[in-house]
Each structure stands twice: as C-alpha cells, then as structure tokens.
Amino acid sequence: MESNADFTLDQMLQRASASLLKSLETTVDVEQGLAELHRQATEGQAGADEPGQARPR
Amino acid sequence: MSNQANEFLMLGRTDAFDDYYRSDLTGLVRFLLHLGASIEDAQEIAQEAMLAVLRKWRDVEDPWAYTRATAKTIFMRRLSKSKRDQEAAKRAWIPEQLRAPFISFAAEVESVMQMLHTLPLEQREVMAWTLDGYTPSQIAKATNQKPATVRSHLRHARAALKKQLARNSSTSREEE
Secondary structure, eight states, X not given: OHHHHHHHHHHXXXXXXXXXXXXXXXXXOHHHXXXXXXXXXXXXXXXXXXXXXXXXX | OOHHXXXXXXXXXXXXXXXXXXXXXXHHHHHHHHHTOXXXXXXXXXXXXXXXXXXXXXXXXXXXXXXXXXXXXXXXXXXXXXXXXXXXXHHSOOOOOOOOOOOOOOHHHHHHHHHHHTSOHXXXXXXXXXXXXXXXXXXXXXXXXXXXXXHHHHHHHHHHHHHHHHHHHHHHHHHO
8 A cells, every 4th residue: 555655656756757847848948048157157257357356255 | 358267268168067057957947846946936046056066167076966956055045035025025015016927837747846835845855856866865965964864854755745645636536
C-alpha cells in the first residue's frame, strides 16, 4: 500500500516536472536571455573599472 | 577598455558558460517555480543567479548547484522584501496592481505546484532539488545542511504530498 502511494507520487511528480520543463522551453527565450546577460556583465564590469567608481558588492 | 575588462569579456564569453546557460536556464526557472516563485520572479531570479555564476565562472566547480543555491538566496531576499512591502501596503493605500500575463501549464502541473506550495519552505526546497535529480547528500553539500536534516525534510515532504494525493483522489471519487 505504502510503496504504491510512493510509486504514484513519484510518477506524478516526474510527469509534472517534465511537462513544466517542456512548457518553459517553448516560452523562455534562451538566446535573448544570454545576450542580455552578456550585456549586463559587460556594463557592470565597465562601470566597476571607471576611476573613482566603487565595484558593486 | 581596461585589460581587466577585456579579460572579463574573453572569459565571460567562453563557450563553456554559454553552453551551460543554454542547457540549464529553463531548468533553473523550473527549480524556482518548484520553490514557489511566480513565473516572472523565477525568470528574473534565474537571470540574476546566472550573472552571479558568470562573474565567478573560473572559480565555480559545479555551476548547476551554485546557481540553485544563489537563486534560493535571491528568492528568500525577495520574499522578505515582499513581506515588508505587504506590511507597508497595509499602512498606505495603493492602487490595485494589474496581474502579469498568465502562462498556463497542464492541469497536472498546476496540481503539483499547488501541492508543493502547501509545504513549508525548507521541505519545498528539498523537493525542488530532488526534482532536479539531486540526492540528499548532494543537497546537503549544496545547501550547507546536515544530510540527516535533508533526509528528514524529504521524508516529511513526501508524507505530506502522499496525504494530499490520497485526499485528492478520494475527493474525485466522491464527485464521480
């Protein structure tokens, strides 16, 4: 009985988790996010290198 | 541009980081959703955690665990800020906020998310790591907890989820 409940729970969690990932893969724009991340990293680093400007903590 | 910035750009744009980002961004967003973040927060926090790992790329041994631990810290910070904001909102009238665009997920996903949301945060966190394939020992290492504590959270979380599952199935049987 107990192992049956464990099995049912694991199956449901695995299905939902896989389905959620699939939905996210169709809605999240990874390439745009990556380009934006590099832009932020460059800006942050350039700002930190400006004389007299503190590096963000 | 300084040599330091040039070096950063060269390191920051390594194929290894880009490959990692592409392979893990949606997984990290899912981790945050399991943790209880909204879809908007999850995407923002994932990006913030990715920026943190990019800045430490050379020193980070396990980017998957590092971004998850960082993302959880950022999420906790937002939660406590939002609690403070809610308390402030009680004292001052603010116009009703428009809801962000809703992204719909499959019914089973919604149901699992609701079940996870009923768990205390420490149990939800252990479930989020577990659903990403981490073992209790790995979770303990990544979150600076004792393995026994992680196992205990996991045991309690699973017991609560099974209870809910049994309750849900008896309710749907009664409705039939």
